[in-house]
Amino acid sequence: MHGPAASGWLLVALCATTGAYCLLRMRSRVEEQRRTAGGEALMGFGMAAMAVPAAAFTPPSWAWPVYAVVFGAAGLHALWAARAGTRHLHHPLGAGAMVYMAVAMAVSPGAGQGHPHGSSGIPLLTGVLLLYFTGYVLVTGVRLVPVAAVAGDRAPGAGEASGWGDRPELARACRLSMGIAMVAMLLTM
Template sequence: MHGPVSAAWSLVALCAATGAYCLLRMRSAVEEQRRSAGGEALMGFGMAAMAVPAAAFTPPGWAWPVYAAVFGLAALRALWAARRDRHHLHHLVGAGAMAYMAAAMAVAPPAAHSMEGMSMEGMHGGTGVPAVTGVLLLYFTGYVLLSGARLVPAAVAVGGPPPPARWGDRPELARACRLSMAIGMVAMLVTM
């Protein structure tokens, strides 16, 4: 990512905190929570690692192909899981976006081997937004808007069902995590 270093560290903190919460969700008594939490934790920590400013740490050249391979495998796993639950299609898009960004970093000139130093001209040899980046930006922006609207509290009926006993099983917290990662993804894609 290029831009203010404080914004990059804020993104690192947001993504790392989201990844940590998703690790806690893996202990849930609800099977679906456990199933999706692992992939979301990987996304959170991967996004945090990719957003670290180059002034603090510049990954070695071999790291970007490894990131691309890890997220490519995560995308295949999400594709397989999408047979059972279409929610995993979002995981597929997210892992694919991470693999795309890591692959772009792998082919970038050595001077640009951090998200902080990337520019559209240096990465793609021309001007303008590449089609894949544009489609991913549209998807994640739409996801942010829809997810944010779903988090707006609705009128609670008196005598409605009680909230889950464990805070890790609360679906609104899982949605808030997905929302924060989608916001982070928009920030990363905008700065590519």
């Protein structure tokens, strides 16, 4: 291991790849996939940008408030979309966590010199977010475990011509990877 820079670049690659796949999901024939894919792509690319190691690029001081505004708007949009039910409350919570991290980076003493580690954020809020995202990762991981099909049951979507972008297990894997990345980013707070 080459230290924090190597893990930072791995996090950037994971988040950027996830964001790119989510962009491809926006072409899906399944309406629910298209609806959630845009927000997830924004989250993936935003997490990738925030995870760039400070040794490679130090964002200007105005970047953190811009992140906060963009993810605040995305969170409000996701909250508005979730008003019909509690199914997608994870999206506004994820956007809120991104706003929290951006604000913590903006107000931290080392914000102009790079990414502060371990000295920013409110410990209780960081802990609550860590607990939530750790639980989310565990639950999402369990949902990826294959279940044996009962004889005679058709798999959801069986018989339909669906592309690889419409596969729910790939969408869950992307959400799982973004959840893991969120835990990793929150651990540095």
